[in-house]
Amino acid sequence: MHIPESLQDLADSEAVQFLKRPKTIARIFAGVFSLIVFSSLLTDGYQNKTNSSQLHCVLNSSNAGCSFAVGAGLLAFLSCLAFLALDAHEGRIASSRFKTAFQLLDFILAALWTGIWSVGFCFLANQWQRSPPGQFLLGSGSVKAAITFAFFSILVWTLQAYLALQDLRNDAPVPYRRSLDEGGVVLTSLSPPSAASPVNTPTTGPHSLSYTSSALSPHLTTPKAPRLTMMPAN
8 A cells, every 4th residue: 555655645636536526525415414314213203292291293294304304414414425436446447348337326316315405494494384393392404404414405405416427528439539530531532622722723734634534625535436448559
């Protein structure tokens, strides 16, 4: 294992460069936000009412609200960890098709999580608005934190979808680029020459011939047979 000898070597190391990438920063923030939503409602999301000892979800006593937040937060956190591990080994992927498929999957999941957190934020805010005040003694702070970071998750997953789309546009497969380059060369070679091109200006002179198809002389196109002349006998 290489140990950096100075701060400059540490800053130039692969680990630091990997952590500086915008995609890595966005994944870390998305994982932290998902963990906050998950842990907030898992620990303080179920409380007992003032007149009962049975546990209920603090979101309008709706177990669906707490279950959705806990499940979505856990799955989003695991998704961020999995893609961080794949990003760390992205440079070792030799196949361009596999790399393109990975980037496409990254974009699809980021767009999907953006939609999930958008629906989840609206659902959690609606359930909290319908909750009667003073019904639970504890849990209000955890619910507000879950709703707030659910909204932040929308922004960070939108950023991940944008970064994944940029990677798809920039890292086009090599055969596709080659075909575009070859097509440009073919179109350039097949384009009609300009009027000032020397191809269209035939050389004229006292001993030069013009070989254009429209100006060929019939004496050049149809050779004549030699004539035989009879000499008179002496």
